Amino acid sequence: MPTRIAYLGPAGTYGEQASRALAELEGLTEVSFLPCVGLRAVVECLAQAGADAAVVPVENSVEGGVTATLDALWAHSDLGIRRALVLPIRHALLGSGSLQDVTEVLSHPQALAQCSGWLAAQLPQALQLPTSSTAEAARMVAGSRFRAAIASRKAGLEHGLEELAYPVNDVAGNRTRFLLLHRGERRLEGDVASLAFSMHRNAPGALLEALACLAEQGLNMSRIESRPSKRELGEYVFFVDVELPAQQPEALSTLVAALTPLCEHLAHFGAYPSSELVSG
Numbered sequence: 528m529p530t531r532i533a534y535l536g537p538a539g540t541y542g543e544q545a546s547r548a549l550a551e552l553e554g555l556t557e558v559s560f561l562p563c564v565g566l567r568a569v570v571e572c573l574a575q576a577g578a579d580a581a582v583v584p585v586e587n588s589v590e591g592g593v594t595a596t597l598d599a600l601w602a603h604s605d606l607g608i609r610r611a612l613v614l615p616i617r618h619a620l621l622g623s624g625s626l627q628d629v630t631e632v633l634s635h636p637q638a639l640a641q642c643s644g645w646l647a648a649q650l651p652q653a654l655q656l657p658t659s660s661t662a663e664a665a666r667m668v669a670g671s672r673f674r675a676a677i678a679s680r681k682a683g684l685e686h687g688l689e690e691l692a693y694p695v696n697d698v699a700g701n702r703t704r705f706l707l708l709h710r711g712e713r714r715l716e717g718d719v720a721s722l723a724f725s726m727h728r729n730a731p732g733a734l735l736e737a738l739a740c741l742a743e744q745g746l747n748m749s750r751i752e753s754r755p756s757k758r759e760l761g762e763y764v765f766f767v768d769v770e771l772p773a774q775q776p777e778a779l780s781t782l783v784a785a786l787t788p789l790c791e792h793l794a795h796f797g798a799y800p801s802s803e804l805v806s807g
């Protein structure tokens with residue numbers, strides 16, 4: 528039976544590139560890739576056992592946390608992270624006419640934001656229209672002379688589009704971290720661990736007390752981010768990544784035990800290896 532991996536479709540997204548690279552890093556030889564519409568659907572496909580794994584973007588070097596992924600992880604806090612991969616993101620403007628005729632630019636909101644400076648300078652009058660993914664934008668502009676998509680060069684080839692400009696991302700080192708998610712047992716040993724927690728109450732020092740657990744164990748936090756709890760204004764869920772020293776194999780279980788009584792809800796997504804892809 529092939530391993531079924533859910534990803535943000537259609538074919539040609541950065542999510543697909545990340546899925547293929549992560550499957551290779553995991554040594555999976557027989558894989559079937561399942562394109563889904565929207566990140567919520569990707570995570571739900573895995574949670575409802577429609578897939579064996581799922582690949583989602585979690586953080587971009589320019590735009591920060593991918594909120595749809597963070598919210599889906601909190602909603603499915605029994606899922607685990609098997610591996611992380613950082614992918615270079617280089618966007619192209621793709622279409623079928625010429626740059627001067629473009630009046631509408633379609634793409635995923637993250638991609639539009641990553642190219643906002645270029646768009647303001649080169650196509651200030653063009654309408655920016657959000658789509659569910661970059662490759663969906665490429666699919667939608669095919670055949671039009673006045674619509675263009677921001678997507679990868681690979682998506683352009685996939686949908687028979689010409690390259691009107693490349694690269695169009697504002698920051699040359701634009702990168703996105705993707706996660707390979709799974710159901711079942713979470714690992715306790717790896718390079719890094721991801722946790723999310725809500726506090727019992729909004730009281731002075733509550734977050735400080737939780738973060739002190741990391742400091743007391745000498746653990747370095749490589750990311751902290753908050754999302755609204757969605758229950759009350761001013762109430763938050765905190766997402767934290769912690770580097771795990773190889774010489775402290777019990778670090779994650781000790782940390783979880785120390786944090787549990789301080790948190791209303793603690794989700795631990797497990798420990799996992801993290802790597803970076805140099806050429807995308």
Ligand SMILES: O=C(O)C(=O)C[C@]1(C(=O)O)C=C[C@@H](O)C=C1
Nearest residue numbers: 540541542584635637660661703
């Ligand atoms: O639309 C895609 O191609 C995606 O894989 C989504 C996504 C994202 O959500 O961040 C992934 C990488 C880039 O940062 C832009 C878009």
